[in-house]
Amino acid sequence: MRTYLEFALKKFQNKMVYRLDFFMGMINTLITIAVYLCIYKALYGNASVIDGVTYKMVATNFVIALGLSQAFTFNEMFMQDKIKDGSITNEFLKPVSFKLRMLSENIGEGLFKVVFHFFPALILTCLYTDICMPKSFANLVFMLLSMMLGYLVLWLISFIVQTWSFWLFSVWGIVTIKNVFINILSGSLLPLWFMPRPLKTMISCTPFESIYFTPVRIYLGQLSGMDIFKAMMIQCGWILVLYLTGNIFWKQGVKKLVVQGG
Amino acid sequence: MEHMIEVSHVKRYYKVAKREQGMGNSIRHLFKRKYEIKRAVDDVSFTIKKGEIVGFIGPNGAGKSTTVKMLSGILYPDDGSVKIDGFIPYKQRKQYVKNIGVVFGQKSQLNWDLPLIESFELMRYIYKIPMDLYEENLHQFTELLDMEDFLYQPVRQLSLGQRMRGDIVAALLHSPKIVFFDEPTIGLDVVAKEKIRNFIRYMNQKNDTTIIFTTHDMQDIEKICERLIIIDSGKKIYDGSIQDIKNRYTSIKNIKLILEDGRKEMRTYDTSKKPMNQIMEEIFRENQVKDISICETEIDEIIRDIYEGSSRILSSEL
């Protein structure tokens, strides 16, 4: 465990080396928030409620989803790069689990973005717009828990796609398409409340809803009691399914791995 | 004595997509590919005892790196078996790699953005190295390899030779029982090379570490190891001591001549075919000799001879 914590910390430190990156990232986040909030504001016009959803809820959804998506962004070319330049050998030469190592580094990277890009931007945002507070303290706690599960769902989807680089020369295209799907279907751009009903039903059968939307709904108090529990069980279910799928690809891939160079 | 490393009938083939030039062929290539099988390692067997240092050489593309990759557990052999210290490397990878250290001279394992010392720290966690051992090794290695100056510099700023030393230390901090070096001296200056050679010898003597290393520098071979394995086109063509291979060449002499008119000449003779007496007679009869020197064949030359397959003497025995 200590080893993996160290991976995360080292990645975090690694990121701090690039100072410019830090400022640009923060400004970028700030602009993104400002632009989207303006768009939502314009959409709402004078109406205070659309489809039973207030502007404040939309703004909250957006800000949280953005925060999560920052925590949830990581280098998705990680595996491909390692396979391509052959440095995956370095990973295999260490008595550590490659998957856990990748996960911990990704978490370190996400944490960096949340702390240095998102939090400063969030504080500034709160100065000119008000967003919803969590329904209750318990909701906040459950939201954090559900958020971690959401992270795993997202990470595992990415992991599966990344394992395809054992067979494909480039997974960039697939990763991009995957991310478009995730952005649309997970409700991080347009909240799922506004999706047409059939689409909404369809999405609820996919893992996408589990990523951002479940934590946001818990935060806002749209889910409560048993529903929270049920939503989290669904998240866990997806984690299991995705993990097993990813593992199959991983095992097959490692077998056929051809280490380049040397 | 029991064998530390047992390699028997190992094969590794690569499937290489064959590509023809031209636009038409490139498009055709998208749909239908022709594959070619490349026998990178083709039925290689050998055993190595604990504490041995073995130089593993062969021309470019002979299959050295591929073999090292199989020994270190990152490639599955297509056929045959590898057993090292009781482990099957590619099957029991996580357990196995605790016991080994690997340095790929052409690839760094260090964290590009962090100072060298932090990469070493990370090794301490990865291998769960006890603090006292870590400090002892770190201290000793950095002193032997003369690294105090750049320990705190980010790896991306290091020169090739500095980085290589960093890589070697990183791979050995956990005092592995077996070490594989794939071209540890590539691109280094004479002083750095010498340091690394001494270091490798020192590791071997101090801890009885079993070491395999590949190189293209025959000086490395002469100075570090006693035993030599030569492979070519995936096949083992020599396995024995360096002295042995030299002995087989003792009858080959290089004779350097400086003639009266200032011309220099270099001739090679085989004294087992023609006695020295006769050679000298011929030389003196035909030339006006100002100066003459007789040299043994250099190891470089011997190896070149073997690679070129013209093995004047070895051919009969191999």
Ligand SMILES: Nc1ncnc2c1ncn2[C@@H]1O[C@H](COP(=O)(O)OP(=O)(O)OP(=O)(O)O)[C@@H](O)[C@H]1O
């Ligand atoms: N990933 C790969 N895909 C296809 N062929 C490969 C691959 N890696 C190596 N080969 C081929 O296998 C053969 C052996 O390669 P290897 O890297 O083991 O040689 P080497 O002995 O290390 O050579 P060098 O001294 O140049 O490093 C070469 O002919 C090479 O072209």
Ligand SMILES: [Mg+2]
């Ligand atoms: Mg090589």
